[in-house]
Amino acid sequence: MGPLSAEVDNVSIVPTAAKPCQILALLALNGDRLVTKNVLFEELWENNPPQSATTTLHTYIHQLRRQLGSALEQGSGKDPREILVTERSGYSLRLAGGDTDVREFIELGRAGTEAFEQRDFHSASMVLGRALALWRAPMLSDIQYGPRLAMHALALNDLRIAAVDRRIEADLRLGRHLEVLGELRTLCAQHPLNESFTAHFMTSLYLSGQVGQALQEFQRIRAVLIAELGVEPAPRLRQLQQVILSGGRPLADTGLVGAA
Incomplete structure (x- = not known):
């Protein structure tokens, strides 16, 4: 999760040219599934493929297979066509028991969410x-990509934000409000409209004895929401403000901390 990285038998198969990198990334994100030529055309050339698009795509696939072949010669000796497979209408990358960090992230995210929903906050x-430790940098930060990879990157970033949100709430419910305070300060600066992060930040400030700053954070996001979107904060965030004003217990309500 970050710059493109791919290995076969511990040998890198990442090409140096930009468009073969796009193809490899898209095939890996759809591991073991067909990626049609039309999808590859859209990724590489959006709505304006050249007349030579099919021939050029074949050339890129050949380059990737040659890269695979060089790696396989040092290891299993398998035919690269058994890994980068030509299908009737496109290509698929057979992982053959291998894995991707994207798959691992999604599986761990599901397991963590399940633990959170069962209120096993330590496990969550x-x-x-x-x-989240699988993320080394923004998704595919070292390559320029087209619309198909952009959709994958946006979807995965949404999952990352959701995982951060749940992990922080789990930490708050474990009494780790001081440990997450700095992280939340950064997250609120990076995502000034995210009401859930703001709710976590307000809660961690309040539990750390910084009541005034917690209320100032509510006023900050309220001003930003009104100025940029013309809306008031969500009801849960307003309720959290009232709990803080009354000296209540924000973590007593399972739905109060996550305000989005």
């Missing part, structure tokens, strides 16, 4: 933390 924090 640990498993979601493992999932």
Whole structure:
């Protein structure tokens, strides 16, 4: 999760040219599933493929197979066509028991979410933390990509934000409000409209004895929401403000901390 990285038998198969990198990334994200030529055309050339698109795509596939072949010669010696497979209408990358960090992230995210929903906050924090540790940088940060990879990157980033949200709430419910305070300060600066992160930040400030700053954070996001979107904060966030004003217990309500 970050720059493109792919290995076969511990040998890198990442090409140097940009468009073969796009193809490899898209095939890996759809591991063991067909990626049609039309989808590849859209990724590589959006709505304006050249007349030579089919021939050029074949050339890129040949380059990838040659890269695979070089790696396989040092290891299993398998035919690269058994890994990068030509299908009737496109291509598929057969992982053959291998895995991708994207798959691992999704599986860990599901397991962490299940633990969270069962109120096993220790397991949720640990498993979601493992999932998030797979992110080394923004998705595919070292390559320029087209619309198909952009959709994958956006969807995965949404899952990452959700995993961060659940992991932080799990930590708050474990009494780790001081440990997450700095992280939440950064997240609120990076995502000034995210009401859930703001709710977590307000809660961690309040539980750390910084009541005034917690209320200032509510006023900050309220001003931003009104200025940029013309809306008031969500009811749960307003309720959290009232709990703080009354000196209540924000974590007593399972639905109060996550305000989005």
